[in-house]
Amino acid sequence: MLVDIVRAAYHEVGVEVEFKCFPWARAMQQTQDGSIDITFPWSRNKEREKLFLYSSTVMLGQHVLFHLKSRSFPELNQKITLEGLSRYKVGGTIGYYYGPMMKQYDEQFGIERAVSDKNNLKKLVRGRIDLFIAEFMVGYYLISQLPDHTSALLTNIPVALTSRTLHLLVGKKGKNPDQVLSLFEKGLKAIRENGTEKKILEENVLPGMALPRVAK
Template identity: 45%
Template structure:
C-alpha cells in the first residue's frame, strides 16, 4: 500500500510540474464597472482598459476572458489567485502587500472642471502647486466614495467637499451654480460630459493645472504561481501594442481627449 501511495504521489507531482510548465494560452481577468475604462453592462465586456489589456496579450498569443463583479469581490478573487489578474489600480502600500504591480497601463490626471463662463484667473495664473488656501474661496464638489489626494483631503477637512452620488449629478450641480468646481479625473470627466444633453456639453471645461497625476496598473497576486510569466508577457505585449499606436486608436474610438 505504501508503494502505491508513493507511485500516486510521483504521478501527481509530475502532472503538476507539467501543468506549471505548459505554455500559457488563456488568462482570466476580474474587473468592475468603471466607464470609460470598463463597461460591465455591455456584452461582451468592453472599454478602453479592457481593449488595451486584450490587445497587449493578443500580441503575445494569449486570449483573455474578462469577468465583471463588484469591486470588493474583484479584489478578493484576484488576491486569492482565483483569477489571473485584475486592473486598473492605483499604486498604494497596502495593496502592494497582496499584489505585484506589473506595469503602468494608463495615466490618470485629476483636474478641476468648471463652467466656461467663469475665468478663475487666480487659479489659472498660479505658479507652482495649488494650496488649500488658494481653494478657500470656492465651493468644490466631489463624488461619494472617492479620494482625490492630499490637497483635496485637506480642503475637505477644513471647508468640506460638496458630495454627490455620481459624477453626472456633480456636473449638473456645476451647471446650476451649486458648486464652483468639480474634481474628477480628466478622461472620466470628459466621458461624463459627453453623456450630458448637447447644449450643456459646451458649457464645461477644466483648469489646466492638474491636482495630481498617477498611473493605473495591471496587478497579479503574489500567491499566483505564474505571476512572473503573466507579468513578462503583458509588458512585452503592451510594448508591442503601444508601438502600433493602440492607445491613440482607443482614445479615438471612445471619443476621449488624451491626457496631457
C-alpha cells in the same frame, strides 16, 4: 480606454481577454485568490505588493477640476493653490479622498459632497457648484454619457490636483502569474511601439478635454 489598452496588449501576443465588471473589493479578492487572472487599474501600496505582481505603469490617474466652459479660472490654470480655491464652491463625492490640499480645503471651507459623480455633474451644469473634482478619465466617461448639448458645456482646468501611476495586478496565487504578467508587458511594449496605444488614446479624446499636466 484602459480596457481597450489591456485588450490590445494581450491581443498583440495572441491572448483574448474576457472582461467582467465587479465592485473594487470583489475584483481584488477574486484576483488575490486566483479565480480571476488580472484586475486593473490600481495604484501601488505596500500591502498590495505582498499579494500581487504589478505591471509597469499603464496610465496616470489624475484628479482634475471640472467646470463650465462659460466660466474662467485664470488663477488656477498655472497652479492650483488653497488660496485660489478658497473663493469657489467645490463639489466632491461622499467617501472619496482627493489628496492633502483638498483635505485642507475641506477642513477650512467644506467640500460640498454628493452621493455620486453623476450627481456632481448635474450640480455643476445647474450652477450649484463652481468646480467638481473627479478622476480625469472617469469624469470624461461620465460626460460622454450626457446629451451632446450638455456635454459640450463642460471642460476641465488643465492642471492635475493629484497624480499617481496606475497598474495592472496579477494575483500571486493565480495560475502562471509570471507568464500572465510577462505576456501583458510584451504586448504593452508592442502597442506603444507600433502606434496602437496612441490611436486608442486619440480615439478617446472628447471635445472640451484639457489634458492635465502636473504642477511643479
